Every structure is written in C-alpha cells, then in structure tokens.
Amino acid sequence: MLLEVLVVIVLFALGVLAIVDLQLVAIQQSSAAKSRADASFLANDVIGRMWLSDRNSAALATDFTTGGPQYALWLPAVVATLPGSAANPPTVSVVAITDPPGATASSRVTVRLFWKAPNEPVAEPAHEMTVVAQIR
Numbered sequence: 001m002l003l004e005v006l007v008v009i010v011l012f013a014l015g016v017l018a019i020v021d022l023q024l025v026a027i028q029q030s031s032a033a034k035s036r037a038d039a040s041f042l043a044n045d046v047i048g049r050m051w052l053s054d055r056n057s058a059a060l061a062t063d064f065t066t067g068g069p070q071y072a073l074w075l076p077a078v079v080a081t082l083p084g085s086a087a088n089p090p091t092v093s094v095v096a097i098t099d100p101p102g103a104t105a106s107s108r109v110t111v112r113l114f115w116k117a118p119n120e121p122v123a124e125p126a127h128e129m130t131v132v133a134q135i136r
Contacts, residue, residue: 035115036129038081043111043131046074046092050109055135057096057107064109066091084116088126097134106136 049070050060063070071092079086090113097106111133114126 031117032127035082035117035127039113039115039127039129040131042074042078042081042090043113043129045077046071046111047109047131047133047135049074050135055107057094057105060107060109060135061094061096064092065094068092078113082113082115083118084126085114088114088116090114104136106134109133109135 046064050064053059053063053070062068065071066089075089078090090111092112093110095108095110097108099105109132111131113129113131116124116126
C-alpha cells in the first residue's frame with residue numbers, strides 16, 4: 001500500500017511539472033505573438049503615413065527610406081515598442097514601379113522590422129517581419 005501511494009505521488013508530481021512547463025511555453029508564445037502584432041502595427045503605421053503624404057516615388061524615397069526625415073519620426077515608436085530593435089533597426093525601401101504607358105505611377109514599399117526578446121540567447125538571430133505594399 002505504501003508503494004502504491006509513492007507511485008501515485010510520483011505520477012502526480014510529473015503531471016504538475018508538465019502543467020508548469022506547458023504554462024511556461026504558453027507565456028513565451030503569447031509574448032512572441034504580441035511582438036508580431038506590434039511589428040505588424042508599426043509597419044502598417046509607416047505605410048499609412050506614406051499614403052497620407054505625397055505619393056510620388058521620389059518624395060516617398062526621400063522622406064521615408066531608412067535615414068529619411070519621416071523615418072526618423074517613426075523610428076522612436078519602433079524602438080519603444082519592439083524589444084531589441086535599437087540594436088536591430090528597421091529598414092524601409094521604396095522602389096518606383098514602371099507601369100505600362102498611361103497607367104498610374106506607383107511605388108513598391110518594403111518595410112523590414114527586427115526584434116529580439118530579452119530572454120533569448122545572444123547567438124539566436126533576431127525575429128523579422130517583412131511587409132511589402134504598393135502605393136499609387
């Protein structure tokens with residue numbers, strides 16, 4: 001009888017450890033999902049700013065590409081929101097698309113965001129989200 005109780009206690013302890021591990025994984029995945037949602041919001045934010053500005057390809061490239069004045073206004077929000085993005089800054093590129101004659105000129109915008117959670121090993125590469133949009 002004593003042996004049966006010992007076996008039950010061991011099985012119960014293993015079950016509790018499994019539940020604790022499951023909880024840890026759930027917390028990590030929830031944190032990763034929040035970072036992905038934040039990155040998506042930030043990419044859409046800069047693309048929205050582009051839609052509200054002069055949509056000329058040259059103006060977009062001057063104002064919003066990495067290092068431009070509008071990029072500099074957007075960058076602090078990225079650094080404040082995504083962990084580790086100060087060490088891995090985002091990149092924004094604008095490429096003019098040559099459309100058929102008579103079509104509306106447009107630009108292809110690529111926004112790349114990087115982040116790294118504080119609890120991740122240093123050797124691990126940063127997470128990345130790339131958003132591509134076409135602005136006419």
